[in-house]
Amino acid sequence: MLVIGPSWVGDMVMAQSLFRLLKDRRPDLQIDVIAPTWSLPVLARMPQVHNAIALSVAHGELALRKRRQLGAQLKGSEYSQAIVLPRSLKAALVPWFAGIPQRTGFRGEMRYGVINDMRVLDRKVLDQTVKRFVALGLQKGESLPAIPEPALEISPGNRRAVMERLGLEDSRPVIAMMPGAEYGPAKCWPLEYFASLARMLEADGCAIWVLGSERDAAAGEQIAAASAAINLCGKTGIADAIDLLGFCRQAVSNDSGLMHVAAATGTRVVAIYGSSSPAYTPPLTGKRAIHYLGLDCSPCFKRECPLGHLRCLRDIHPEQVMRSITG
Secondary structure (H helix, E strand, O other): OOEEEOOOOOHHHHHHHHHHHHHHOOOOOOOOEEEEEHHHHHHOOOOOEEEEOOOOOOOOOHHHHHHHHHHHHOOOOOOOEEEOOOOOOOOHHHHHHHHOOEEEEEOOOOOEOEOOEEEEOOOOOOOHHHHHHHHHHOOOOOOOOOOOOOOOOOHHHHHHHHHHHHOOOOOOOOEEEEOOOOHHHHOOOOOOHHHHHHHHHHHHEEEEEEOOOOOHHHHHHHHHHHOOEOOOOOOOHHHHHHHHOOOOOOOEEEEOOOHHHHHOOOEEEEEEOOOOOOOOOOOOOOEEEEEEOOOOOOOOOOOOOOOOOOOOOOOOHHHHHHHHHHH
């Protein structure tokens, strides 16, 4: 089976629920995944995935020639089915060019013919991203089963190497902080709140690691400058982040890709939601605490607060989050 994977970190982690379901039902099934290049280290930590195939295109880019070339390379492979997780037309092109006989996906962007096993998206039943992914692995009309949680493999050896390279110690409990969110600032808890929480945790005997991409480096530096937190933003690859998060006692995060990564490592997640909703993209773990105010204007799903006050996040105070960590 060929799966066309999503383009966001969190969505790729949630897609593992589909891979686990497929392998539980058909242990001999070979699952290959077409995915953005950045996501290959994540897929490498999913034992259900046999082969990760890079498609090097920018987010939203049509890249028709590249898709046609990849489809031609895959033509003649023994795929009996392709599952297309994104709902765009361009995402469905590679399996169509490859001539895979059954091409499963939701109705969207006039994909008739390109998708020949068309499913209707019932938003009331499939009210979460992970449910939509899993539903595409079922037979038509089949009810949703219990959804397997994502579970990324951890490399203790790589974790020790990364800690040695970065000069990190393991003598105290570690709390991770992830202050970034690719979608936009309306998902981001104020940095001064992260710093205040870091000071409380330091007084409680914890070490604090701030994780994120190079884009989050300035945010991490601001938190570190106002506390004893160690800014690791931009200093780790995503595989390194997986291993470090698996070592942490807990992780405090905005609704972001790294939040889903942390949940999939088995670490307890303290998730803070602003413009988005935990009803739609919750951390897929039983080890979690969620902070969400559910204001009249929430969730707006905007990149920036349309009302200018960001109360959905500013009214979640560090003391409340601290209690959910220590309680």
